[in-house]
Amino acid sequence: MHKQMANISKPLAAATFLLWQGGALAQMQHQHGAEAACNEAALRCATKVTPAFAPDGTLWLAWMAGGRISVASSHDAGKSFAAPVAATPEPLNLDWGPDARPKIAIDRKGGIALTFSIFKDKAFNGQVLTTRSDDGGKSFAAMRPVTASNESQRFEAIGFDKDGELFVAWIDKRNRVPAQQAGRKYEGAALFFASSKDGSASWSDARMAIDNTCECCRIGLAFDPSNRPVIVFRNIFEGGVRDHAVIAFSGPAAAGEPRRVSVDDWQIAACPHHGPSLAISSNGTYHVTWFTNGRARKGLFYAHSRDGGKSFSVPLPLGDAKRGPSRPFVLAGPHGLIVAWKEFDGEKTGVNLMTSADDGQSWTRPRTIAETSDASDHPLLVTDGRRTYLSWMTKADGYRFIPIGDES
């Protein structure tokens, strides 16, 4: 392919690229047309919306609509938003996989780091791109890849640690081709990570945390009380078993050993498209929620670890198994733990929620706090340190930002 390209004149190559982009965008618009309420860049047309509070209490949203990533801020906890800013000026073939979404994180100085992934070719190989705003979200720097590698990357997770260093982890397929060339079977993808001391303006060299993990699920990221990043991800264990594991990083450049969350025994050569979620409470307890369809258990589950991932509690099932509970999200909020997930009754999708005031030992009965009758994003939880909110994009009812406890 590269040799063929070298023989094509520059105008010809440019025309080909433009045409391919055009075709990709046409396809994307068709896709968005069915999945989204509309095809513009506006929030109401979004398929994925990600919230984050800045340290000063400003709520920021990053969303994917009309082939663009846009951001907007709110100073009244989501009641009203300032005019949106397009962080990506031109429409892109954004990664529309079910577990893909833009990520946004704000540092202590108000600098905004934004990451997202695109499909860069017809084979749906991905690329993780990053950009940054240093003027309070008025403008964003040119997009740049998170790594120099040209192999497929997807499902990045980002977060600022207490010192203001930005950590990123993502799923990376760079080891696939060398393995295959050496005649070895290669399963899944590797988990890579990097960090940035300048809020994503530049990144450290990418390092591998673990090879052969599941290639099609989101990963969860949180920081422990010692300021160490911890991730949860769907691993591929011996025999093609796609169960979950956590890895704690002893620093921005050193990954610890993977520790298994649960032996669900889900042996499957498939894309579950259904990744886990992680929260760490102030005393250091890890809280994990996940989906499995394993031989040992099926459905959504919660477990905690009070020894840094060495051992986990017996998995607690979540939701009504007859209503396909999905997309679990756990947050350690100012008033305790909250877990949210979706259920579908054949007509309506509801977001269910339960809380724990004793660090995951006991839980309230689940209650439904929002419903919609058409497609919807994953339910996400976010806190400003005082209250916790549900963030949920729906096709039929628009964007919902609901304070937990006030939903009635």
Place this chain on the structure above:
Amino acid sequence: MRPQFLAIALLLALLMPAPAQDSETQLKPFGRGSWQELMKAHAGRPTIVHFWGVTCGPCKVELPLLGAFMKDHPGIDIVTISADFVPNLPAATRAMLERSGLSLAENWMFDGFADRLRFEIDPTWQGDIPRTLLITREGKMTTIEGSAEIADLKQWSARQLAARN
């Protein structure tokens, strides 16, 4: 016209997406009620229903094997349903089916609220693909999660075809 621009024009013409009706691969929109329609249409016939999607890595490996299987097993109805979480991309879907020798299979593509469509098929299915259903003449259904072993499909098919005689 300079040869270079002529070449560009020709390339543009070649690369333009073909109108849907020119493709030999028919893609039926899979909406509400399609599953019941499909079940009714294949009642009494051994049928393999395969769910897949264009962004699914294992599907890319399995699909050509299913294409070869179909060629060798004309007595088995082969149905494919593109069932990604989001509505799929018709051109990419057709291209992958054609490359896999499945143009002449009965091909569908999710069209609408995917959660509801999956619920009609199997309320416990969260959408992982690939996924294959083996349905006997009597309507007995066996679900294979993940990539199917073609040897298993052959054994199942042999039993189905033998049962007819």
